[in-house]
Amino acid sequence: MNSLNLVHLYPELMNLYGDKGNIIALSRRCAWRGIDLKIHEISLGDSLPKDMDIAFIGGGQDREQLRVYRDLEKKGDALKAMIADGLIVLAICGGYQLLGRRFVTYQGEEIQGLGILDIETVGGDSRLIGNVVADIRLGGEKMALVGFENHSGQTTLGQKAKPLGSVRLGFGNNGQDGSEGARQDNVFGTYLHGSLLPKNPVFADYLIQSALERKYGPGTVLEPLNDTMEMAAHAAAVERIEQLHRRRWVPGWFKR
Ligand code: GLN
Secondary structure, eight states: OOEEEEEEESTTTSOOTTTHHHHHHHHHHHHTTTOEEEEEEEOTTOOOOSSOSEEEEOOOOHHHHHHHHHHHHHHHHHHHHHHHTTOEEEEETHHHHHTSSEEEOTTSOEEOOOOSSSEEEEEEEEEEEEEEEEEEEETTEEEEEEEEEEEEEEEEEOSSOBOSEEEEESOTTTSSSOEESEEETTEEEESOBSSHHHHOHHHHHHHHHHHHHHHHOTTOOOOOOOOHHHHHHHHHHHHHHHHHHHTTOOOOOEEO
16 A cells, blocks of 8 residues: 655644645545555654655744744754655645745744745735635646635745746735745645645645655556546636626735
8 A cells, every 4th residue: 555644734833724624635635545644743842753755834823933933943954854855845825934035024023934945925014815716737737726815925936936826816926926826846835725725636636646756656646536526616616716806806905
């Protein structure tokens, strides 16, 4: 039986708008295919387990982020070594911001960030809130990601980080340049909560497939699943967001 190990970073502190649903989606999609996905929950003061295949960190408010960062810094070298060795990482919103090389909260507190992603985030006094459709390319395939964003941080990408997708509807990284999230080698960051992976099963499978190929070699085939429900949820989310935009019932920038 194939097996994978996933480290879930700070599950109780970094878990907004259903982020834990991403772990459930990965876990179920693996189980349905007979892949044993072991979840290792790691929090403040714990050390990172070895031989991980996937790491996940969800979103959190500025206060939690500052607390988590003081601990994450100590794990930074170990995490970077694992990433250099091919660990697949998915980071959402607050977690995504902490992987960058600078994060300033809207109250002006500044942290360096781990510098794993070449991104910089500065908190503004408006919040970017609403549903998002972003067009992405995964393994040459074009598809849409759907999700929900709620952040004050505005992120800009440096040279090394490529946008994960381009915003069709919604704000994305900063509401200005049309980019959503970032990808740097095997590290994926995004502003999409909501949960992301249950509604975007193709992305969930891409992460599982990448982790399996790294562990068991290229050519590992992922058994297809019946995704009728998941794709219907995906299509309904796209349709709902498009409808709101057609009727112009779309959120603007929310002042605090
Ligand atoms: N605190 C961050 C912001 O508002 C992240 C919020 C989140 O993870 N949703 O930008």
